[in-house]
Amino acid sequence: MSLPLTEEQRKKIEENRQKALARRAEKLLAEQHQSTGSVSSIAASSPQAKPGPSHSLPKGPSKPASHGIIFKQQISSSSPTGDQRPHNSDSFHISTPDQAKRIWKRQEEMSTACPGHSPPSQMTHTELSLPLAQNPPSVPNQQLLGFELGQGHPQASHEINLTSFANTTHKPLAKAKCSQEIPASSSGQPPMDAKLEVKTVKASTSGQNISGIHCGSGGVMPKTGEKQQKLGSSLQKAVTSQKGTCERNGDRFQVNIGYNAELLAVFKSLPSRSYDSHTKTWNFSMTDYSALMKAVQHLPTVTLKPLEGVDGSEESPSTSSGGQASLPSAPSLAFVKGQCMLISRARFEADISYSENLIALFKQMDSRKYDVKTRKWNFLLEEHNELIKRVRCLPQVQLDPLPTTLTLAFASQLKKTSLHLTADVPEADLSEVDSKLVYNLMPFQRTGVNFAIAKEGRLLLADDMGLGKTIQAICIAAFYRKEWPLLVVVPSSVRFTWEQAFLRWLPSLNPNSINVVVTGKDRLTAGLVNIVSFDLLSKLEKQLKTPFKVVIIDESHFLKNSRTARCRAAMPVLKVAKRVILLSGTPAMSRPAELYTQIIAVKPTYFPQFHAFGLRYCNAKRMPWGWDYSGSSNLGELKLLLEEAVMLRRLKSDVLSQLPAKQRKMVLVAPGQINARARAALDAAAKEMTTKDKTKQQQKEALILFFNRTAEAKIPSVIEYILDLLESGKEKFLVFAHHKVVLDAITKELERKHVQHIRIDGSTSSADREDLCQQFQLCERHAVAVLSITAANMGLTFSAADLVVFAELFWNPGVLIQAEDRVHRIGQTSSVGIHYLVAKGTADDYL
Incomplete structure (x- = not known):
């Protein structure tokens, strides 16, 4: 069958x-047309039928089955007399x-x-x-x-x-x-x-x-x-069909519609088809527009809204019965198109071409203002919805409203009737937080804590380096202590620095409740406070099934690329967390696209798709190989959006009066990175130091040996910390070391990374020192000054930098202070940060 x-x-x-x-x-x-003769006729009848004159079509005789x-x-043809022959x-x-x-x-x-x-x-x-x-x-x-x-x-x-x-x-x-x-x-x-x-x-x-x-x-x-x-079928199609729209983009147009098998077959039949994986839509050349619209008319389950100003129904010229070619229909009248853009917390402007009817409408709005410089009209946010409603009644005018993300972030301004907006943040009740921590908060740091609590513990804290993001994050997390366990994801080089910060600022916290994950075999949920590096987090995905309600991400710009392993591991954790605290001194290193993952980590509903963000703020352009999101656009509006709902950022210049001249910080580097051979030598030197019955000279020799072994053991941790600073966007800083082996290792790594740097040690002549110093001062790009503690601790000025890193300690503290003053000198307009890299169980404990 x-x-x-x-x-x-x-x-x-x-x-x-x-x-x-x-x-x-x-x-x-x-x-x-070619033949002028008569057309032969065929008569099918019974075999006995004979032709004869007739005045009407004969009725055939009835036949049995x-x-x-x-x-x-x-x-038949009619004669002039009316007879038919x-x-x-x-x-x-x-x-x-x-x-x-x-x-x-x-x-x-x-x-x-x-x-x-x-x-x-x-x-x-x-x-x-x-x-x-x-x-x-x-x-x-x-x-x-x-x-x-x-x-x-x-x-x-x-x-x-x-x-x-x-x-x-x-x-x-x-x-x-x-x-x-x-x-x-x-x-x-x-x-x-x-x-x-x-x-x-x-x-x-x-x-x-x-x-x-x-x-x-x-x-x-x-x-x-x-x-x-036809009427019934068209009505049925309008009721039951799947609806979509066409959107033009230059010489191409895209179709926005859900999945339909029949329509997909039509798409694949067009030669100019192209599928965009980012937007999950098909786009075509305008040359295929008419063919597509004609094909869609024959699909009973699909209805597409045509492009405005484009006649999709016109057919290609063809020869009519009279032998004349039909002319194409005239194009529709051009229309003006524009968009609304936010220019302040209270006002927005209409970026659109000239239209007489539109200008007349603008002049009817109560809060209208015309900017002579930009030649654009702007209005209060509270009139936004009314303006869009009126513009839609104008023919040949399309004014796109503010994106939904902006209307959500500025919902209060859209409803306000007062012209005065207050940006005051309510004071948070920190009575349940350790008094030592609350007492040591500077005024601007207390403001940051209030802002975070007003945002229900979800924010991007983007204060400049040296403004105390760590202490603010610990205070915010402590406010939600009832929702712990807490997860802290940090760069590998500062894991133990965070451990010391928790112990310092939260005396009520039991030291045994802090879990620092050192290897992939450690448990991630072993403590009340769990500290892990980005790299280890991606290796512990199986342990992330237990959700953390409070999460801190230090240096959150590490998540800028959604394709990296660290981002793929961190984003699922952030999606289920109730409180998300992101810390970064440089949220975007070079382009707005780097902000996207951090924004959706704090506000997942703001931009469900990256393409919408890219079109608005990355000046997205369609290229032959796909979309290019490396540009930037509407940066002023993006800044307003971030400051309103996502980010808090203060520069040193904003709070300089509240800052001390120098801010010293102890950075505890990870001793776990020391290899077995260096560890054995270090342990032997430490044991020699603790041996009794030694003369002072023998003790000094043992300490010098211990000092040398410490320098060798700290090299991997020092290099990792310097690279983290560079990745965080720190442009200029000094690195002081004492041993030549440390200076050589740092210089070699900077050369391998193609980082511009200078080096001044005991072998550098006096003339070259001054030239290298000026080279560093005038350099506008990333630059690192690798300096010897004993050879460059005086007579040089490096006020172009505001950060000093000491890879090693020294016997005489006075020498270290002199080295600090290479930056803290006349001409320095910022607070100076000083980081001392130390390791437990090394000669640093004695120095």
Whole structure:
């Protein structure tokens, strides 16, 4: 048993059939223009029938069922006197419905497989696809049947008169529709088939003409019925179809619509198709616009809103029946398009081209202002919704409103009726936080804590380096102590520095409740405070199934690239956390795109898709290989959005009066990075130091040996900390060391990373020292000064930097103070940060 055809297969077969029939009709039309002779007629009747004069189409005699089916076709012409003279006629007899089926099947196969082939005349004139004559004859009262003999099951014979007309002007069947009159007299039930639908229409009893009958792909139907069917199908499509829109972008346009299998097949048939994985949409060249819109019209489940100002219905010029080419329709009038942009916490401006009607509308707004410099109109945020509502009533004008993200962030301003906006942050109750921590907060740090609590513990703290982001983060986390355990994700070089900070500022915290993850085998949830590095976090994904409600991310700009392993590991943790505290002195190193992951970590609902963020703030451009998001746009609006809902940032210049001249900081580097050989030498030197019964000279020699072993052991940790500073965006700083092996290791790593640097040690001449110093002072790019503690601790000025890193300690503290003053000198306009890198269990404990 053969499987039934699917709806799609039937539709495809019917489409191919209509195309073939249209091509055949065009060929017949061309042959008709070339030939001036009469068209031969075919009359199918009983073998005893004889031609004779007739004034009306004869009614065929009734035949019994066993006689089969008789086809008769007769073409008559009227004489000037009104008499009709019959042409020569031929006849053929079909004894059974199976024979009729074979003839019709052969006819369709020939039209589909070989459209250019011309079959014999008797076959051609029995086709139901011939065009209708301009002047159809009148017929007496009878039944009109249009059907295809495909089943072979009718019990009554049928005599059908198929009338063809010569010397008439026909149009190609461009839309697979023809008009034809098929008078017939029959009794019994006509056969049914999927290829040709049976339509029975009663003609009037007065013998009027039947030009209202159309023969389509489904058979014969009245014009009124066809119109009703089209109207019903269009209404049904409008109600049940899947709706989408077209959006133009230069010489291309994209289609915004959900998944549809039939529409996807249409998309793949267009040569200029391109799929954008970022937006998950298809886009095409404007040359394919008309073809797409025509194809969509035949899809009952899809409705696309066309482009404004583009006529998608116009067809390519074609030759009409008169031999003249049809001209394309005139393009629609151009329209002005623009967008609303935020310019302050209280006002927005309309960035749009000139329109007389639009300017008249602007002048009706109460809060209107015109900026002569930018030549743009701006208004209060509270009038935003009303302005957009009025603009939509203007023809040929499109003004895009502020994005939903901005309306959410500035919801209070959109509803305010007062022109005065207060930015005061409510004072938070810190009574349950350790008093030592609260007491040591500077005024601007207390403001940062209040801001974070007002944002329900979700913010990006972007204070400048040296303003105490660590102490503020600990205070914010302590406010939500009831929701601990706490997860702290930090660079590897400062894990133990964070441990010391918790112990210093939270005396109520049990030291045993702090868990520093050192290796991938350690448990991540072993303590009340869990400190882990970015790299180890990506290796502990299985332990992240237990959600942390409070999370601190230090140096959150490490998450700027969503494709990195550290970002893929951290983002799921941040999505389920209730409190998210991001810390970074430089949230965006070079472009706005780097802010996206940090924004959605704090506010996941603001920009669900990166593409919307990229279009608004990254000046996204479509390139041959995809989208380019490396640019920037609307930076003022982005800054306002961040400051309103996501970020708090203060520079040193903003709070300089509250800062001390020098801020010293002890950075505890990880002793776990010391290799086994260095550890063994270090332990041996430490044991030698603790040996009793030694003279002072022997103790001094043991300490010097211990000092040397410490320098070698700290090299990996020192290099890692310096690289973290560079990755954090620190442009200029000094690095002091004592041992040559440390200076060599630092210089080698900077050269490998292509970081501009200078080096001054005991081998540098006095003339070269001054030149290198000026080179560092005037350099505008990243620069690191690698200096010897004993050779560069005096006589040099490096006020262009405001950070000093001591990779090693020294015997004499006075020498270290002199080295600090290489930065803290006249001309320094900022507070100076001083970081001492120390390691437990080394000579640093004695120095």
